[in-house]
Amino acid sequence: MTLNTQPNLRDPDDFYDELLAAHHGLSKDQSDALNARLILVLANHIGDREVLRAALKAAAG
Amino acid sequence: MVGATYALAHELYPYDPATARAGHHPVIIIGGGPVGVATGLDLAQKGTPALMLDDHEGVGQGSRAICFAKRTLEIADRLGAGADMVKKGIVWNVGRVFHGDGEVFNFNLLPEGGHKNPAFINLQQPYFEKFLIDALRRAEAGGKPIEIRGRNVVTGLTQDADKVTLDIDTPDGPYQLTADYVIACDGARSPTREMMGLSFDGRVFEDNFLIADVRMTADFPTERWFWFEPPLAEAPQSALLHKQPDDVWRIDFQLGWDIDRKAELEEGRIRQRIDEFLPAGTEYELVWTSIYTFQCRRMERFRHGRVLFAGDSAHQVSPFGARGANSGMQDADNLAWKLDLVLKGLAPDALLETYHEERAYGADENILNSTRATDFLTPKSEMSKIFRNAVLTLAKEHAFARPLVNSGRLSVPCSYDGLPLNGPDALDGPARTRPGSPCPDAPLAEGFLLDRLPGRFTLLTLGLQPPELLTDVPIGTLTLAGDDLTDELRARYLGDAEHALYLIRPDQHVAARWAEVNEAEIQAALKTAIGLT
Ligand SMILES: Cc1cc2nc3c(=O)[nH]c(=O)nc-3n(C[C@H](O)[C@H](O)[C@H](O)COP(=O)(O)OP(=O)(O)OC[C@H]3O[C@@H](n4cnc5c(N)ncnc54)[C@H](O)[C@@H]3O)c2cc1C
Numbered sequence: 001m002t003l004n005t006q007p008n009l010r011d012p013d014d015f016y017d018e019l020l021a022a023h024h025g026l027s028k029d030q031s032d033a034l035n036a037r038l039i040l041v042l043a044n045h046i047g048d049r050e051v052l053r054a055a056l057k058a059a060a061g
Numbered sequence: 062m063v064g065a066t067y068a069l070a071h072e073l074y075p076y077d078p079a080t081a082r083a084g085h086h087p088v089i090i091i092g093g094g095p096v097g098v099a100t101g102l103d104l105a106q107k108g109t110p111a112l113m114l115d116d117h118e119g120v121g122q123g124s125r126a127i128c129f130a131k132r133t134l135e136i137a138d139r140l141g142a143g144a145d146m147v148k149k150g151i152v153w154n155v156g157r158v159f160h161g162d163g164e165v166f167n168f169n170l171l172p173e174g175g176h177k178n179p180a181f182i183n184l185q186q187p188y189f190e191k192f193l194i195d196a197l198r199r200a201e202a203g204g205k206p207i208e209i210r211g212r213n214v215v216t217g218l219t220q221d222a223d224k225v226t227l228d229i230d231t232p233d234g235p236y237q238l239t240a241d242y243v244i245a246c247d248g249a250r251s252p253t254r255e256m257m258g259l260s261f262d263g264r265v266f267e268d269n270f271l272i273a274d275v276r277m278t279a280d281f282p283t284e285r286w287f288w289f290e291p292p293l294a295e296a297p298q299s300a301l302l303h304k305q306p307d308d309v310w311r312i313d314f315q316l317g318w319d320i321d322r323k324a325e326l327e328e329g330r331i332r333q334r335i336d337e338f339l340p341a342g343t344e345y346e347l348v349w350t351s352i353y354t355f356q357c358r359r360m361e362r363f364r365h366g367r368v369l370f371a372g373d374s375a376h377q378v379s380p381f382g383a384r385g386a387n388s389g390m391q392d393a394d395n396l397a398w399k400l401d402l403v404l405k406g407l408a409p410d411a412l413l414e415t416y417h418e419e420r421a422y423g424a425d426e427n428i429l430n431s432t433r434a435t436d437f438l439t440p441k442s443e444m445s446k447i448f449r450n451a452v453l454t455l456a457k458e459h460a461f462a463r464p465l466v467n468s469g470r471l472s473v474p475c476s477y478d479g480l481p482l483n484g485p486d487a488l489d490g491p492a493r494t495r496p497g498s499p500c501p502d503a504p505l506a507e508g509f510l511l512d513r514l515p516g517r518f519t520l521l522t523l524g525l526q527p528p529e530l531l532t533d534v535p536i537g538t539l540t541l542a543g544d545d546l547t548d549e550l551r552a553r554y555l556g557d558a559e560h561a562l563y564l565i566r567p568d569q570h571v572a573a574r575w576a577e578v579n580e581a582e583i584q585a586a587l588k589t590a591i592g593l594t
Contacts, residue, residue, distance in 0.1 A: 032444075032447050033447055033450065033451055033454070036444075036447045036448045036450075037451040037454060037455055039451075040448070040451055040452060040455055040462060040465070041455070041459075044461040
């Protein structure tokens with residue numbers, strides 16, 4: 001599998017909203033912790049180390 | 062005379078003025094710790110005389126190592142000390158991980174069946190060392206060429222093309238010894254390394270660990286309990302509770318970097334911490350306390366001419382994962398047969414280079430593992446702490462996060478993949494017994510496989526007749542068929558194959574394997590395995 005960097009989210013505005021809503025009312029520390037948990041949950045779901053490595057690279061810019 | 066630097070738990074080799082005599086020896090081992098004694102025993106069992114010199118008269122007090130892994134017990138078994146260790150040691154399988162005041166999860170090591178030895182035992186290091194010395198005394202009584210001299214402090218070392226010369230200090234003054242080879246098993250502070258001006262580079266972890274061994278007859282189960290951020294007033298960053306024999310418990314507190322060492326070691330202060338940690342009213346006696354800082358480092362080369370380094374003198378790891386003594390025992394296992402064959406003129410000097418190659422490879426694996434554990438325990442940045450705690454939070458609910466929790470990956474021996482002594486892998490067999498791997502144990506019709514692989518080369522055949530081989534290097538055969546081919550043995554050595562032939566090294570690592578018998582190939586693999594190609 002390769003990392004999909006093409007648009008893949010149905011209803012992107014809706015997703016973005018949900019992402020921000022998850023952080024709503026959290027302190028910076030709580031938000032950082034949430035982000036970290038989210039990354040771990042997603043990484044495990046993806047599972048494929050090649051894809052994850054490519055994702056890390058893409059995120060690093 | 063250089064003074065003693067630590068108090069003894071067991072006096073085992075008192076200074077004997079009659080023995081402190083100049084002379085030449087094939088092998089002199091500096092240091093009578095676990096690695097030195099194991100190496101000496103292995104050499105002597107093979108008939109190569111070994112002289113050990115130790116600066117003390119016995120085993121030091123204070124429990125350092127407590128967790129000894131199966132591979133260590135297997136090696137000790139071959140050396141005649143394994144049974145005593147398992148008998149005295151404590152077997153444990155269940156671990157619990159806590160974060161703050163709640164349990165995150167627990168696990169059972171669920172050791173695989175069909176092994177003679179348990180996955181792990183807990184045993185105080187002084188016992189471990191004493192059982193090795195007991196085996197040494199039995200070997201000595203049985204006429205094996207082995208000797209240990211207490212209060213013989215090595216103070217100088219020089220080497221030339223054909224020997225090493227040692228200066229030794231004793232209560233009666235100095236004398237000199239020469240040797241064909243010297244093995245420096247003189248610990249992490251290795252005076253030999255200093256004398257030779259060799260460096261020991263790596264990473265120091267900026268953390269202090271308070272180790273307290275306490276005796277109590279409390280009713281805790283025989284489990285390993287590990288706390289991240291325990292809910293204590295002056296919170297250490299982690300705490301560990303682990304049982305040892307004689308009703309002794311190891312308690313570890315991770316104190317951080319900026320501490321007042323002296324104040325932290327005061328009995329009142331230690332008791333205050335322990336009182337808060339244990340259930341209210343628990344009575345206990347302090348058996349041993351100390352504060353350690355840990356580092357991960359290794360020498361660039363484990364061999365310098367006629368001087369070889371083994372154990373902590375060559376490499377040091379943080380104790381999370383119990384890879385110190387456990388890896389040192391594998392050094393002994395790897396070095397003794399090689400040195401024995403070289404001294405007997407049966408293998409080229411190049412075989413000793415492979416000691417460095419194989420064990421430096423093992424050391425790197427151990428350092429990597431213990432560095433990762435330490436990074437999990439002591440997050441080095443704000444973000445690494447955020448991730449660490451995210452893992453712990455998720456682990457409570459979600460199974461996927463549990464394998465990410467790292468309070469030390471327990472020591473397993475490495476497989477020497479891709480290294481020069483390996484021969485062909487001409488069997489479509491299980492990956493775990495590929496060339497380079499340590500042989501996994503397996504039950505036979507009676508007894509266990511590893512007991513039948515003594516410290517020499519062995520041709521192991523499963524469902525095949527071994528060829529008659531003419532070799533210079535001593536080689537035995539073990540022919541297994543019928544009832545001996547137990548399910549476990551088949552699963553570990555045959556997989557889907559019908560039959561197999563394994564060439565096994567004296568240290569019980571696989572050298573090569575085939576589906577059929579081919580004498581020429583076996584001879585070639587044997588040559589490869591002793592460094593002749
Ligand atoms: C707190 C703690 C916990 C640990 N837990 C574990 C664990 O659970 N499992 C594990 O496998 N390992 C563990 N270790 C590591 C383990 O203790 C060491 O790896 C092990 O002792 C190394 O053995 P060694 O023989 O190489 O060196 P040492 O045990 O250090 O022995 C060296 C010997 O050489 C002698 N010597 C030194 N200089 C001279 C000289 N000039 N002349 C003559 N003799 C000399 C010393 O007196 C000593 O007897 C732990 C260590 C610590 C500190």
